[in-house]
Amino acid sequence: MTEALIKRLGEEIGVCLPDVRVTGADPVLPSVFRIGTAAAACVGAVTAAAALYWTRQGGQVGARHPQADPDAASPGPDATVPSPDSTVPSPDSTVPSLDSPVPGSDVPDVVTADGPVLDTARPDGAMPEVSVDVRHAAAAFLSERYFRIDGEGMGLWAPLSGDYRTSDGWIKLHCNFDHHRDAVLRALRLPADADRAGVSSACESRTSAEIEDAVTREGGCAAAMRSRAEWLDHPQAQEISRTPVVALSRLDVAPRPGSAARNPLRRDPTGPGRVGRPLEGVRVLDLTRVIAGPVAGRILAAHGAEVLRVGAAHVPEVPGLVVETAFGKRSCHIDLRTEAETLRELVRRADVVVQGYRPGALADRGFGPEDLAGLRPGIVSVEISAYGSRGPWGRRRGFDSLVQMVCGIAHEGGDGTRPRPLPCQALDHATGYLAAFGAVAGLLRRADEGGSWRVELSLARTARWFDDLGRVDPARATSDGTGPGESGPSGIERGGQVLDGEPGPSVDDLLASMDSPFGTLTYVRPPGRIEGAEPYWATPPPRQGEHPAGWATTTG
Template structure:
């Protein structure tokens, strides 16, 4: 079944993929949602895309595969990650589910400005979980969702599957493909190679993306996972952040294997980013739709400066519909789309046992970048990919339901690496291309450690 799903995603973006060998049971995690199938399909399609690059580079048939247990465990990579044996702290003190007068609402308050927006919307002057619970209990779930959203915060009311499917935003999301990939900007001739950098590595050294330059303009999980996956196959990934932007500290480290990190203030020093764009092959963007456009970094402008670029955009709810541009995170999309309602039988929210929407979207976005490179090599041009957590949620829903299973065992999937932060314990990258196995060649850097240069 996973093999058929992977083939369909490839056809959707116009690329042929080598046959994927799938091993292991889909019955992982204690949920009726087919998270195992989602993990196998998203990791599998990215791995098959890497295999397609490998075939075009070497002329040899690629043997590609995915182990469902490994892929599913990688969907909880941030939970298995350790720094000197210590677990990550993943949630802010006010983040969580709150009972309302007619149901439940979830607040996402991991960043201070989102926490402060929620407190303003609720009329609360101090950080107090008890006070937030009291105020939410006196309002409806949709009132809290709308008031917090209007104030610039992040909230999601628990809906049933039926409520979501009849929502205008759900209808807009359903009209989009799982991975949208379309031509962008001025057309250029087909590329003889994959990337801009003369890496000097040979195909025999097993790096299908050697020489490909990737700009990572993302935060939290989905986008960083996409860029980390590309780094595992040899891409030169440069994460562009800012000292002024808040981060979830441990997650920044966990998703940065194989990358370099620089700081650029796009408002005061945009030319530094344009210099990088001019020599990039892929740019992954995790800003809300329209945010970078207001700073002059729209997709069309990127393609004019760098004809042949692959632009990959990740959003919460997509770019069409009444919620286009709305802030959102995996946990909120699970709430509004009916996933948390179904998991808790409607009595209280019960999310998936991992950030499945984030991780699946991350691997799909990495595949979109690879598919863009394949389309550029065969047809030429620049390419624009769009993905959203809400569309991935719909994809998971459409996979149907299965039998719950035990959490995947991960002890034999872990490795260690020394870093500036100490000893890191992490899950090795999932997926397999024979002769080109994925690995990270460097530990996570410190934020802003490198200059903004290739």
């Protein structure tokens, strides 16, 4: 099933992915939803795309990168990741242009599952083995829970975030950012120092829909619990059902004066093989925060891309997550209110831009997908949203836990009596890995056809894809997937509450450690494996804004 899912993801985006060997099966986590299957499919897709990209650049099957650990498949929890040597060639090396299509190519601008599929295999047919383990992929979906700084975990939920009973059901309030908390309190007509008991009392006298609408009007984030049937009947659900889980389309935009066309994407695949990382030379601008977008940038960095994460001193972050999702990246600060030209200059030299802000937020500042393509012909623009960019909720704020609430996942998990979400932020992580897959697919399509490309994903569309995967037998879904004598974390955190007695998979063999400015970090190693080019993070997470707003001369 998982192998077929990976192939289907490639077909829908117009790329013929290599075979992926999948080990393990659901259930891995305590849920009737096929979380392990979905995790392995998402990880497998981006790993296969990276392998294909690497092979087309002349990566050698069986060759090993100097930094690759020959035992990387199963290092112990005390394993460390060495610092990279400065052996990577400059990304500004002279390379052939990709702005013109490959002679003889005849692929439409938008490819669907029913349309032609681009065959992107190497001329000599050589391909490294690509594999993914279901347990490892599922553990990666819980990476923030296994993450430790000097042995200490991190809190993910603010005091007022969580589920509240209403006069006719349940509402989830997302208050992790102060301005979202303040919006909730304004909507409920509560003072700024209101506590959880006060919020609970205010919710009990109102309907779920009333609270959801009021909080949204105030600029906050809330979600009423809906059943699957109620969501499928909702106009926004019907809107997103008309789009693929990963939507890839071509951007036909005329270059702007002063635009740049940097294309280090095709090295002669018939030339001498070279030992390097799969995405070496690819520059990725990471304009995201929280989980989904940062996960996309993090896995691209694990495959060798140069990822520059752009934040701002005045933009709030979730303290632990901004560290856990930053492995292998560099970090700079840009204030778009006064430094927009600095970001434009970065775009002019980028290959991929990943943005995860509310639809229209960056476009309103001149950084929409068409603007990016005008600044940098050949760009791959990746956009991640909660509910998609079109339809009645097209500009609505949202997070994983809220989408689970509105689309019926939390309703089904709690048998309709109270919300019970998935045992991980599965929509975030799945969308992040799929976004990275879309980015690499866009690079592959660009290499063969030229042009700029747009990738669109939403948590709500990913939730629909989860729903379409079917269910695990409930009798088997209570298993944690671990063997005798093994144990995982003491409890699964669901939407701000830790539920005891729901262990996750044992992951001791999947962990590694790394020194950092924050202390010793323990983390889940990047999932997925490419023969001769295993993913790894060459550098620890940086401090926010640690680096200048410019590209490095080497990747890693």
